[in-house]
Amino acid sequence: MNPIHITIQTEDFDLSAEVAALRQHDGRVGAVCSFVGTVRDRNGPEHGVAAMELEHYPGMTERSIEAMVHEAFARFDILGARVIHRVGVLAPLDQIVLVVVSSAHRGQSFQACEFLMDYLKTQAPFWKKETTPQGARWVDARVSDDAALARWGIEASNAGR
Numbered sequence: 581m582n583p584i585h586i587t588i589q590t591e592d593f594d595l596s597a598e599v600a601a602l603r604q605h606d607g608r609v610g611a612v613c614s615f616v617g618t619v620r621d622r623n624g625p626e627h628g629v630a631a632m633e634l635e636h637y638p639g640m641t642e643r644s645i646e647a648m649v650h651e652a653f654a655r656f657d658i659l660g661a662r663v664i665h666r667v668g669v670l671a672p673l674d675q676i677v678l679v680v681v682s683s684a685h686r687g688q689s690f691q692a693c694e695f696l697m698d699y700l701k702t703q704a705p706f707w708k709k710e711t712t713p714q715g716a717r718w719v720d721a722r723v724s725d726d727a728a729l730a731r732w733g734i735e736a737s738n739a740g741r
């Protein structure tokens with residue numbers, strides 16, 4: 581079984597099913613760490629995010645994420661990784677992204693999961709548009725996202741582009 585599974589999809593995902601699939605038939609797994617990102621109204625109730633639309637370039641996006649996962653395998657002692665990222669129109673509280681990492685020991689899983697999320701936030705080719713009562717606008721990268729990636733020794737300057 582391939583230890584790397586990457587999917588870009590419009591459909592929702594089931595965390596427990598993805599964890600089970602990652603652990604299946606691998607008795608070496610002693611730890612599984614996961615992250616689930618959701619659509620939130622980061623602007624507060626006065627601005628009300630009604631929807632988030634995510635776009636990507638099919639093929640290019642999967643290759644980019646696959647390279648990130650290979651980098652995680654090179655940096656950490658992990659056994660498997662699953663990344664699911666949704667695209668299309670999503671509503672508040674909808675799940676957007678799933679990262680699940682398995683390893684023999686929890687520390688490596690935690691670190692690899694956090695590394696992959698920091699990398700996804702800054703380097704994965706996705707474009708996000710928020711719809712609020714004031715209209716639709718593209719969401720810019722944040723300086724804090726670049727700083728999170730920098731702690732892994734990777735420089736990025738996505739904020740304000």
